[in-house]
Amino acid sequence: LESAAPILVKGLQKMEYRGYDSVGIATESGKKIVLKKGVGKVVEVNNSIMLDTLPGNIGIGHTRWATHGKVTEKNAHPHSSNSGKIAIAHNGIIENFEELKSELQNKGYKFQSETDTEVIANLIQLNFDETADIKQSIMKTVNQLKGHYSFVVIFEDGTLAAARFHEPLIVGVGKNSHYISSDVLGFIEKTDDAIYVDNEDFVIVDGSGIHIFDFDGTSVKYQVTKVSKEFADVYKGDFAHYTLKEISEQPDTILRAVDNNQIEEFVDNIKQAKNLYITGSGTSYNAAEITKYLMSKFAKIKINTLISSELPFSPNEIEPNSTLITISQSGESADVLEAVKIAKESNANILSIVNLLNSSLSQQSSLAIGLNCGPEIGVAATKSFTSQLSILYKICDQLCNGCINPDWEKVSSAISQILSNNSKVKEIAKNLKDVSDIYVLGRGIHLPIAKEAALKLKELTYIHAEGIPAGELKHGPLALMDSNVYVIIINPNDSTYNDTLNSAHEIKARGAKIIGISDKKSNVYDYWIDIPSIDEALYPLIEIIPIQLLSYYSALEKKTDP
Template sequence: MCGITGYVGSRHALPLALEQLRKLEYRGYDSAGVAFPDATRVQVVKSVGKIAGLDPLVAGLGQGCGTAVAHTRWATHGRPSTENAHPHADCRGQIAVVHNGIIENYLSLRARLEAAGHLFQSETDTEVLSHLIEEHYAGEMEEAVAAALSKVRGSFAIAVVSTYDPNSLVVARRDSPLVIGLGRGEYFLASDIPALLAHTRDVIILEDDDLGVLSPAGVRLRKLDGSAVQRAPMHITWDVGAAEKGGYEHFMLKEIREQPRTIRDTMRGRVTPDNQVDLSAELGIPPERWRSFDKISLVACGTAYYAGYAMRYFFERVLRIPVELEVASEFRYRDPTIDERTLFVVISQSGETADSLAALRLAKSRGATALGVVNVVGSSIAREADSVLYTWAGPEICVASTKAYTSQLVALYLLGLHAARLRGSFGAEETAALVAQMRQLPDLVSRVLDCDEAVRRMAPSFAGAADFFVLGRGLDYAVSLEGALKMKEISYIHGEALAAGEMKHGPLALVSQGTPVVCLVTQEALREKMLSNIKEVKARGATAIGIVRDGDTESAMALDHVIYVPSTDDWLMPMVAVVPLQLLAYYVARELGREIDQPRNLAKSVTVE
């Protein structure tokens, strides 16, 4: 969601903090700002809109200053405005704070501070932190920050700059990510690792309730309660170029085209030469534990939830135990029946999704074994889960997820096959046959990407649509959910996924002349039923776009437009069938001139509830 960067060292801090901030634009934001100390006060410069809007405002400022913080805001408390943008200063202009998260008790804190004479300039929850720190300052900024944070409830990642100690940054976190980059006589700060990679690959990932002081002399860490703590540095091996567009017009198209590689990377080292799956060393869950589970609970949000939707079918087939699927934001509110015999699988690209993290904590509190399927190493879910299965998709910059989705599917297929082997619920020969076909997926997806030009030519016909429907049955329905979400996210056209058999139960009333309806026909056992559904919508005047297997001429004859995809096992078709839906959403959005990589109102990592 919001982005934090900072720098302390001997170089001109302001342009460095802004440069890092641009690496976090993918997180989504509505305003941006910077703060740095001068001889008399902390200078704060901020504006609504893109980071580029700050450039003329800061030109020539901060010369000789080696300390700065910067921030991009995604509005939660208060509308997008210059006043509500971060950083936020105290009454005297001596302290400035940037903050990611939510202060839950900010209204009562604000009322008390205003009664004591503090003057607020914004509607935000964050500004109470500036005034609390001001109130508690008695000569030690580190202690003032700790004392202020002891008064708040909620989540935070903060960085504080002040004139009282102009060569230091004080930082702290709880439930929101914050990373320190280690240089030589200089230190960097960011809410996400990609912002640091141009400067250092050695980082310290802060844990909940860590407080740190960064200065040219080094990094000093402690807990908020004053107890000592040490964090081992981590070396990041990501290629810096992985966070660049690589010549593509948008990150989204680049990431769609990276899927053959990310599928291969997610499988690498996890399948044996005889096409079995062994994740024992990676997961660390003993065989007897796998055999003890009597239920699986899949919990996620957004695209990750739709990956889980497909996996519910597969897990029940190969494991023969009940599988529940729930949106993380609803999970805690129905008093779920989970216990020590539940395998709780939480799926999250960022590993920082607030609702998913809260659900994981609840599941662990009730004795469940928590397994995180995440993309970001060292993320909160990765650290707090009992076991972690990484998807190895690499940095995903576009807000709308593509390669993370297919990597999640691959990882979850492998997880299901590993568990089935240990439980004895799926035969070795069946596993070997399926894994052999999984090995072909990178090549199959590469072939699907060859339809790029055909989809591009199709897009102008649908750019004027008010609605888009995506129909499927079985696993095709699971894929249709993700396809409709992509259309909504980046084209701003209303997209709705429907189980095709439900059309007669109400949704068919919405179909009229020219309504675009995407029909997935990749599940062999359900093909004839899907053909009936295609005829239903065609009879009401719909324009039917089909995603069908190579050679399926019967289905093609019933459709207005056809996108052919290569065949594989029915279980694996979601990873093939989703790619044309990604491309269709992309080219329709491009035709409409949308901000594809950073769609309005959305953020990459939803770190607040």
């Protein structure tokens, strides 16, 4: 049997895009749990405390992005229970952890960390001490937890147990091995056979194999699915970072995205829709906003955009028997899945655009279109965004009988041109190193791109960036403009050009530095990033590329890991 620790370290390196502030591993050896963890990236922590030398062939690991408690070694996962006989790694948030914690403290349990995770470890210990039965103790525990979570627990006898409630959980099935993960990337090098665990199910893996139950303890039939082989292809090649590799793949990925024979069926579903909604989170929501503009202008179809995380607070937003289009890279975003659940209560038809066709979202949809862009490991969504847009453009084009008529080869070569001519972007990145505020202006169809640009800058550089409508300057933003501020103007030579240029002049008068992204030069720009001219409707597909590059190179200058 193989040692678990080196496999865990390798898997965690692949998962670092989910969080990289601390890392740890716990293994079972000689009926005892051994645990090591530290602050930093997987490679750094492994070099200093040699995680991969832990003994035993059963183990759990975690790479963390802090939600409860500061970034410290004590708060890093895995967490052990008071007895040290149980260790846990966990994703998500336990909403009632404070009350559970005080109940456990009253029973004499001590806590080493500020996390909600340690509460689960001690709760399982309490339930296991009472029942001496792993299945019963997991059932009791999940019954007491409120929130969205998935967790995996290791017991000192080497049994693994994992539960899923609105956060992803996938089991890789090897010849004589099992791998429990929140993402197929965690085990894809070992096996491409996977079980996608359903919501409100839990898994026990012991010497006799794998057993899956629902939260009531009823045995669940499961199926093993082949994971798309392309997800094994996660090597950076000659690129310094995955983010740069993924930005550079876009001339190809947009062509792969539109080469999809399911789009017609998607269009038929939309034509029959009584009411139409589109939802996503973060980058996917920005793609939804562009779709709203395209549908209204070209297809004369009204579509309502919904931020997925907001829907639980206005659940009546969705009319009965409507159609909801969901956009997601992973298909596992808890907010998007919750939005789907709410929509289904109103008998909505769910259509999805998603990168992972085996994901929870695909399974909840009556029709799912794959982005076909390969795995996206970088923290910031880049190629998945332009792939989403490409599919949405193609859908809108079919809805208006070819009135947009995008020339995809031309779009692809325009992106290639921007990518190959990046020396100016690198120069500007040096100037952004010490900036504390960046504003991004856009009008009309360029406003969602301004918001997406600000999101990329925040995600990669940690600089405060805000996307604002160019016409709203006088309502607040203008007062913030001074010589310490950089403003990016998204301003191709189209119907918005002159109005946006006027806004640039107002900002210039306040002393702010202006970066113009345009196919037309202007004296008002302190820095000009030239983009190729293209059909007016298609600019969003290419004007985001220089900002993805700018965010990446600025992150390098600031030494924040892109």
